[in-house]
Amino acid sequence: MRPWGDENAWSSAVPTDDGNLLLARAGILLVVPEADGTVAAVHELAVAPGENVRLVAGGTPGTAALAFRTTSTGRTTVWRLSGRAETPERVADVPGEFTGGVWLDGGLLAVASSDGARTVVLNLSDGTVRPLPGLSPGEHLLLAAPQAGTLITAQKREGVLRLGSRRRDHDALTVFPGRLNAVEGTVVPLALDPSGRHLALSVTRGVRSTALLYDLVEDSTREIEPAGVLLPVAHWNAAGLHLVRSAPDLPPQPVTVPDPLTATALTGHGRTGWSPARSRSFTGPGGPVEAIVYGDLAHAGHVVLALHGGPEAAWRLTFDPLFQRLAADGIAVVAPNQRGSTGYGAAHRDAIRGAWGGADLADVIHLGRTLAAERVSGSCPPMLYGASYGAYLALLAAAAEPGLWSRAAVVAPFLSGRALYEDGPESVRRMLDRLGGQEEIVDDHLGSRDLLRLADRLRLPLLLVHGDQDPIIPVSHSRRLRERLARTGHRDTALTYLEVPGAGHDPLTDHEGHAVLEQLVAFLRVGPRP
Known part of the structure; x- marks a missing residue:
């Protein structure tokens, strides 16, 4: 178990x-x-x-x-x-x-x-x-109040995904309320009340989310502060609105709001024994970069800059077992939502379309310099961690400024957008097409963003982890990178290669995930072992 x-x-x-x-x-x-x-x-x-x-x-x-x-x-x-x-x-x-x-x-x-x-x-x-029956072409059913016969649907209209409400009758028309579709942030419908009148939604802005109640009759909204992040599951019955909430120091926990139409905040989140975290806005080269921070960045023995996968993803103020494990070992964590992350508007999200390793890499380098400047004199330089796209970005950052980082641990990196398009599954190729991942950036400082070409710049101690059954990023990418690093001949390159038998895209939680996690934490804490 x-x-x-x-x-x-x-x-x-x-x-x-x-x-x-x-x-x-x-x-x-x-x-x-x-x-x-x-x-x-x-x-x-x-x-x-x-x-x-x-x-x-x-x-x-x-x-x-x-x-x-x-x-x-x-x-x-x-x-x-x-x-x-x-x-x-x-x-x-x-x-x-x-x-x-x-x-x-x-x-x-x-x-x-x-x-x-x-x-x-x-x-x-x-x-x-x-x-x-009854749905229009391209209209998807999201929620229903069975006894009331109310349905909540979604449909792309003029290129924008909009929420609609309708009756279950076959000849009913779907209405797309303007106020509901004007809510700012990432909106996820959670549940309809049994009467079919009130719709509960999760609205995420930056690293936080809130619960929003929309009245389909009065076309009005009100918020309930969740003190954390809401998971995209809920249930609304006569006993109240049942939600699942999480926070950095709170594993997913069910919470019931008996009277959601009058509640203003969720209660019950006390001390849990886990490490707390906070959000911080860093100055970036293209504007503010919000990050989740664990620990004392200036005085902790080590600080790691943790980069999320995606690239269309983001860190949220929710429970993360890896960050908790690092914090317990005295390692401070900065988990930024650099450009390319979701939850900060279209301009922030689309800044890397057709430019992987461009604006996001500039943000990461800037954050690394900021952390190095904040560290007390004589302390260890910042470390890098990343998984999937975050692993690719972390290795680009290590190649761009080798002297800025003390070491890097990466999980399931790919070599380049073009190489991933050739070797990855159809779902990944569709993402690359949509986000312009095959387009290359070439500049005077770093050149093209191909890790095989940049391998001779990776002079720091490196832990490379990949599951040999990864269905998203083929393990052959890590194998090829390992072989290329072995041929560079740099004496100051210390490569620890860990291929996990039977593991998929997330070897920290697959199969023997706890053993892999311990090795990763030990590498970040003390460096490579002889």
Whole structure:
């Protein structure tokens, strides 16, 4: 059984009505918390293992959640979870890959294909599927209030994804409220109240999120301060609005708002024993760069600049097991949302379209210099950490200014956008096409952003980690980089290469993830071992 807190990008969580928490990783966990947020018990439920197990909150009596997993044959298997420590019930095996789920009436669940091309209705009583009538082409179902017959949908209109509301009647028209679609930030619909009048949303601005309630009748909004980040799962019933909240010092925790129409803030987040973090705005070469900070940047024994994957992603003020582990070892952490990150407007996000390793690399170098200047005299220079795109960016930063960093630990890097396009899966090629990842930057200082060409500039101690079953970035990229570094002949290059058997894109949480995590933390704390 894996210990609590071993979460990653593939995890999903659903609160149960009795205050417990169902977690999906490579299987399902039932977490029973104490009143103060600590864990009383963790039960591993018997579901076939594999990545991308996803949960949908239950909408019928006796069903706390449904678990979805796509098999290697391209079918989606569905299990029913009661919310108790008992074996889940397998209820359907559906051809195709489906994600999400919206409960309708009569035990019917509307699910969308992974490519968004179609929405079908799954009948849990017999495992059959049929089309969902009444939606316009390109309109996707997001939420429903079954008894009221209210549906929340999304559709691209004039190139912008807009939220709409409609009745379930076949001839009903969808309305796209102006006030709802004018909300600033990244908006994620969470739940409809049973009457179908009020819509709960998560709105993320920068590293924080808030809960927003929208009145479909009065066309009005009000906010509930969450004191952390809301996970994109929720349930609204007669007992109130059930949310899952997290913060840097708070693992995902269910919270119930009994009367959300009058509440102004979520309560119950006390001391948990985990390290706190704060946000800080750094001055960057192209404008402010917000970052999440753990520890004392000036006096800590070490400070690491941690770069997120993506590139269309961002760090949020949520629980991160790696950062907690680093903080516990006295390593200060700065996790920036440099240009290219989401949550700061289109200009910030699009600054690296067609220019990977351009504006974002300039931000990282500037932050590294800032951290070096803030360190007390004689202390260790900043370190670098990155995963996926963050690993690529960290290695570019190490090559651009080798003397600025003391060492770097990277997980699943790729060699260049062009090389990844040649070797990566179709989903990655689509992202590269959309973001201009194949376009090259060439300048007088660094030249093209190809790590094989830049290998002779990587003169710092380096830990290179890659899962040998990575489905996103082929392990061959790390193997080729290791071979190229071995041929550079630099005596001051100390390369530690760790290829993790059986691990996927996130070897820190796959299989023997705790052992990998310990090696990474030890490398950042003391450097390479003989």
